[in-house]
Amino acid sequence: MPMQKLAILIVAAALFAGCARQTKPDDEAAGVVEPADEEFVTQPLTEDELFGEGRPLDGEFGAIDAPEAVIDQSVIYFDFDSSSIRPEYSDTIAAHADRLVNDSAQVVRLEGHTDERGSREYNIGLGERRSQAVRQALMLQGVRGDQIVTVSYGEEQPAMSGSDDEAWAMNRRVEIVYLR
Amino acid sequence: MSHKITARLAGLVLLLAAVASHAELRIEITRGVSEAVPITIVPFAFEDEGAPDVDVAAVIEADLAFSGRFEPMERRDMVSRPTRPDEVRLEDWRLLDTDIVVIGRVKPAAAGRYEIEFHVFDVFRGQSLMAYNLPVSSDNLRGAAHRIADMIFEKLTGVPGIFSTRIAYVTVERDDGASRYRLWLSDADGARAGVIAESAQPIMSPTWSPDGRRIAYVSFETGVSRIFVQELATGRRVAVSSAPGINGAPAWSPDGTRLALVLGGVDGNLDIHVLTLSGRKLDRLTRHPAIDTEPAWSPDGRSLYFTSDRAGGPQVYRVTLDGASPRRVTFEGSYNARPRVSPDGEQLAMVHRVRENYRIAIMDLRRGGLRVLTDGQQDESPSFAPNGSMIIFATRERGRGVLAAVSSDGRVRQRIAGTEGDVREPVWSPYAR
Numbered sequence: 001m002p003m004q005k006l007a008i009l010i011v012a013a014a015l016f017a018g019c020a021r022q023t024k025p026d027d028e029a030a031g032v033v034e035p036a037d038e039e040f041v042t043q044p045l046t047e048d049e050l051f052g053e054g055r056p057l058d059g060e061f062g063a064i065d066a067p068e069a070v071i072d073q074s075v076i077y078f079d080f081d082s083s084s085i086r087p088e089y090s091d092t093i094a095a096h097a098d099r100l101v102n103d104s105a106q107v108v109r110l111e112g113h114t115d116e117r118g119s120r121e122y123n124i125g126l127g128e129r130r131s132q133a134v135r136q137a138l139m140l141q142g143v144r145g146d147q148i149v150t151v152s153y154g155e156e157q158p159a160m161s162g163s164d165d166e167a168w169a170m171n172r173r174v175e176i177v178y179l180r
Numbered sequence: 181m182s183h184k185i186t187a188r189l190a191g192l193v194l195l196l197a198a199v200a201s202h203a204e205l206r207i208e209i210t211r212g213v214s215e216a217v218p219i220t221i222v223p224f225a226f227e228d229e230g231a232p233d234v235d236v237a238a239v240i241e242a243d244l245a246f247s248g249r250f251e252p253m254e255r256r257d258m259v260s261r262p263t264r265p266d267e268v269r270l271e272d273w274r275l276l277d278t279d280i281v282v283i284g285r286v287k288p289a290a291a292g293r294y295e296i297e298f299h300v301f302d303v304f305r306g307q308s309l310m311a312y313n314l315p316v317s318s319d320n321l322r323g324a325a326h327r328i329a330d331m332i333f334e335k336l337t338g339v340p341g342i343f344s345t346r347i348a349y350v351t352v353e354r355d356d357g358a359s360r361y362r363l364w365l366s367d368a369d370g371a372r373a374g375v376i377a378e379s380a381q382p383i384m385s386p387t388w389s390p391d392g393r394r395i396a397y398v399s400f401e402t403g404v405s406r407i408f409v410q411e412l413a414t415g416r417r418v419a420v421s422s423a424p425g426i427n428g429a430p431a432w433s434p435d436g437t438r439l440a441l442v443l444g445g446v447d448g449n450l451d452i453h454v455l456t457l458s459g460r461k462l463d464r465l466t467r468h469p470a471i472d473t474e475p476a477w478s479p480d481g482r483s484l485y486f487t488s489d490r491a492g493g494p495q496v497y498r499v500t501l502d503g504a505s506p507r508r509v510t511f512e513g514s515y516n517a518r519p520r521v522s523p524d525g526e527q528l529a530m531v532h533r534v535r536e537n538y539r540i541a542i543m544d545l546r547r548g549g550l551r552v553l554t555d556g557q558q559d560e561s562p563s564f565a566p567n568g569s570m571i572i573f574a575t576r577e578r579g580r581g582v583l584a585a586v587s588s589d590g591r592v593r594q595r596i597a598g599t600e601g602d603v604r605e606p607v608w609s610p611y612a613r
Contacts, residue, residue, distance in 0.1 A: 120560065
């Protein structure tokens, strides 16, 4: 049960982060925001819903399976001490790969991050390992290496402050940022 | 039901154990303090007009207390306040169980200058240990006080003091999603802090040149990591490493001619490299698909300790500069990272995970065996004082990074006051020259 709840929280967090990401001017310029998705991404999740009891997402967020929806999901979250891409992100990766393959002038920057625990420079290494995992996954689907740059911020730029499981889960991530 | 009770009982036992171990800790500290030498620093006379901007005796007192080796007498307990040698009645001080008495005067000298005359007495042997006249510019009374504390410390312990040294550290301030990263320098006690570099992007991993005149650090100011060397006197700086991918973890060689650093390249494989600063020659020292990072030089400059997760979790390895293959150094526990070598080369400080907690541990390189020195949850970035007596590190207090120091024997722990914001990555300077 706790694991399920955590999974739900993480999915919710991913959606929430995807939604926050959309408002960034960079993404708008890159054409990430499509009007059709407006309803989907603006589902309000209060802090209580995100980090309190959680709530079942079944049905309401069915749009997650559609590629045009997952392209908006530009943050991939990782388990503790892991750089494996969880199966739930395969559609997201595929959607970004499609976009990059179809528009070979596009360049993405993969920004790897860790949670705050442990040594800082070692965490730079772990963040880079996560960026590289996403890079490899994109390249396996035909994206050219020169369309991808990686950077690791380690624990230096947390998405959420705090020293608990929720914050840590939000901070172990790779952000996919379109540069042009 | 009975399970619940058992669990509760187990919890209670754990709680009691925790209380007991905490109590032991306190006793240890108390014992440490009672082993400290009782010393009296009498307030110094100020013989110029007005009042001094620094209480010289108070600074000396705080320095000596900070070392954990001395226990200064409270001012209200002082029977008299002599400032000249002929006013000192040692028999009075004997009754107060103080071993050492320090007195002094700040005297006006030429324009903009003072002279500090101070005397140190051994109360029980009834002799003068030091008598000194220290010229000082009038705006540097604090620096002079640190210098006097160093002289007294060395006279009484045989070990050079570290109170005139400085520390560098990084702070971050977050406000509405915007961040300010700042690289600071301050006195070792946290006073006289000033910013030497500032950026909206992360600043990391400051490291001192062995002559104390330059600092190398990592800056993400252009969106990617680069390594800079900054000259402290002028603020002039140069990017010494801007390779594609990660540029990180600089460490200055003991002779000052080279920087060990970490490069990741396009494929993100972190390996240790050595950059010769004049001529920019770059040698690759490790070649392994795992993360190799956080190099630290041995004092003889012939080998480097570093963190690697080639065996799964991070552990400390040692590699010699002749290219022999690295040897694993740490085996205790599942997480040992960011090694720092003591100035005598005999001990290794590192971040060591104990269950869920990251703490500072020290390892005797000859005999082996790891000792955990701190009791925080997220202690990190250990850095030795240049005399090896103390380790400064970053810890968390109420969700905020703060600086603390622990004696290398784990006996005395101190919080370093005077630093504001979310503080991390303290590094102790070499001796002032």
